[in-house]
Amino acid sequence: MGKAGKAGGMKSAVTICLVPEAKQGPFVFHEGLEGGCLAAAELGFDGVEIFPESAEAFPSEAIDRLLADCSLSLAAVGTGGGWIKHKLHLCHADPAIRQRARDFIAKLIDVAGERGAPVIVGSMQGTLAGNVSREMALDWLAESLALLGQRACRHGQVILYEPLNRYETNLFNQQAAAAAFCDIRGLDHVRLLCDLFHMNIEEAHVSQALVAVGSRIGHVHWADSNRCAVGLGHTDTRPVIAALRSIGYEGFLSAEVFPLPNGIQAAHKSIESLRECAGF
Numbered sequence: 001m002g003k004a005g006k007a008g009g010m011k012s013a014v015t016i017c018l019v020p021e022a023k024q025g026p027f028v029f030h031e032g033l034e035g036g037c038l039a040a041a042e043l044g045f046d047g048v049e050i051f052p053e054s055a056e057a058f059p060s061e062a063i064d065r066l067l068a069d070c071s072l073s074l075a076a077v078g079t080g081g082g083w084i085k086h087k088l089h090l091c092h093a094d095p096a097i098r099q100r101a102r103d104f105i106a107k108l109i110d111v112a113g114e115r116g117a118p119v120i121v122g123s124m125q126g127t128l129a130g131n132v133s134r135e136m137a138l139d140w141l142a143e144s145l146a147l148l149g150q151r152a153c154r155h156g157q158v159i160l161y162e163p164l165n166r167y168e169t170n171l172f173n174q175q176a177a178a179a180a181f182c183d184i185r186g187l188d189h190v191r192l193l194c195d196l197f198h199m200n201i202e203e204a205h206v207s208q209a210l211v212a213v214g215s216r217i218g219h220v221h222w223a224d225s226n227r228c229a230v231g232l233g234h235t236d237t238r239p240v241i242a243a244l245r246s247i248g249y250e251g252f253l254s255a256e257v258f259p260l261p262n263g264i265q266a267a268h269k270s271i272e273s274l275r276e277c278a279g280f
Contacts, residue, residue: 009248009249009250010244010249010251010252010253010278011047011073011075011250011251011253012044012045012046012047012252012253012254012255012270012271012274012280013040013045013046013048013049013073013075013252013253013254013255014028014029014036014040014043014045014048014049014254014267014270014271015027015028015029015048015050015051015254015255015256015257016028016029016033016036016037016040016048016049016050016051017030017051018033018050018051018052018057018059019051019052019053019080019081019084019085021084021085022080022084025051026197026223026227026256026257026258027259028255028256028257028259028263028266028267028270029259029263030259030263031263033059033062033063033066034062034066036048036263037066037067037070038066038070039263039264039267040072040267041070041071041072043267043268043271044271044280045072045267045271046072046073046075046252047072047074047075047252047254048067048072048073048075049074049075049076049077049078049120049252049254049256050074050076050077050078051077051078051080051081052077052081052108053081053085054081054085054104054107054108055104055107055110055111058077058108058111060111063115064115067115073116073117074112074115074116074117075117075219075252076119076120076160076193076219077108077111077112077117077118077119077120078120078122079104079105079108079119079121079124080120080122080123080124082101082104082105082124083123083124083126084123086100086104088101088104089101089123089124089126090102090121090124090125090126090140090141090144090145091125091126091127091128091132091137091140091141091171092126093129093130093131093132098144101124101126101144102144102147102148104124105121105124105148106151109148109151109152109157109159110155112155112157113154113155113156114155116157117157118152118157118158118159118160118218118219119152119157119159119160120160120193121145121159121160121161121162122162122164122193123164123168125141125162125164125169125171126171127168127169127170127171128170128171137171138171138181141171142181142187145159145161145185145187145190146185146186146187146189149187149188149189149190150189152189153189158190158191158218159190159191160190160191160192160193160219161182161190161191161192161193162192162193162195162198162221163177163178163194163195163198163202164195164198165197165198165201166201166202167201168198173198173201173202174203175192175194175199175203175212175213175216176209176212176213178192178213179192179212179216182216191216191217191218192213192216192217192219193218193220194209194210194213194217194219194220194221195221195223195256196221196222196223196230196235196237196240197221197223197224197225197256200225200235206235206240206243207239207242207243210240210243210244210247211243211246214247215247217244217247217249217251218251219251219252219254220244220249220251220252220253220254221254221255221256222237222253222254222255222256222270222273222274223255223256223257224257227257227258228257228258228260229255229257229266229267229269229270229273230255230257230269230270230274230277231269231272231273231276232260237273237277237278238277240277241277241278253274255267255271257270
């Protein structure tokens with residue numbers, strides 16, 4: 001099957017997880033890089049979003065070969081392995097752990113940037129806890145995102161910062177608040193990753209929230225209300241696509257969903273929904 005057609009400049013992607021500890025996570029393919037890339041190409045996706053264990057474990061040679069052989073782009077690289085495997089995050093009370101978290105992300109910025117892709121800061125943003133005040137946590141977060149953003153900029157890339165739902169962080173849960181934070185702190189090399197699953201929990205109107213942050217959007221996770229493939233929950237994606245078109249969004253719509261009933265079927269349902277809803 002050939003590639004999916006473009007929808008006003010937007011592109012399709014699907015997630016591949018290479019972290020064994022994230023086996024239960026919301027990623028479409030968990031059974032290896034090669035199988036995931038071959039399936040993505042066969043189904044017609046434009047790119048893959050990869051969730052590696054670390055920069056040191058990043059299978060650079062295999063990824064480069066598979067991307068070329070399958071005519072795929074690297075849409076983004078996740079950094080959450082630093083949290084899952086080592087409990088590192090950017091708002092930890094211990095400055096040594098904050099530094100380790102920055103170093104972990106910085107190394108992934110380099111391997112992703114060499115392949116024309118940004119990194120995602122989601123779970124590794126952390127959460128404020130204990131004696132850490134909100135002011136302190138946001139100062140540390142801004143400092144880290146500024147430094148990491150500068151590093152990404154050297155590769156011609158940005159940092160993708162993902163507001164998570166209230167059950168996963170108490171930093172930023174809504175797009176507008178995250179965008180305002182980036183504006184106030186002068187985080188010019190940071191863009192938002194707007195995840196439809198998190199937005200369904202936190203936003204009163206998903207499409208309006210997307211329009212409100214406009215040019216700050218750098219990436220979109222294409223997921224239904226139950227974190228399954230779009231079409232298996234109750235999200236109406238028609239106004240979402242209309243909103244993205246209205247702001248001229250030309251980035252990826254990446255399926256970060258549970259592999260239900262299995263990875264292949266979740267991927268097939270995802271690309272089918274993109275064709276139906278977005279005209280891919």
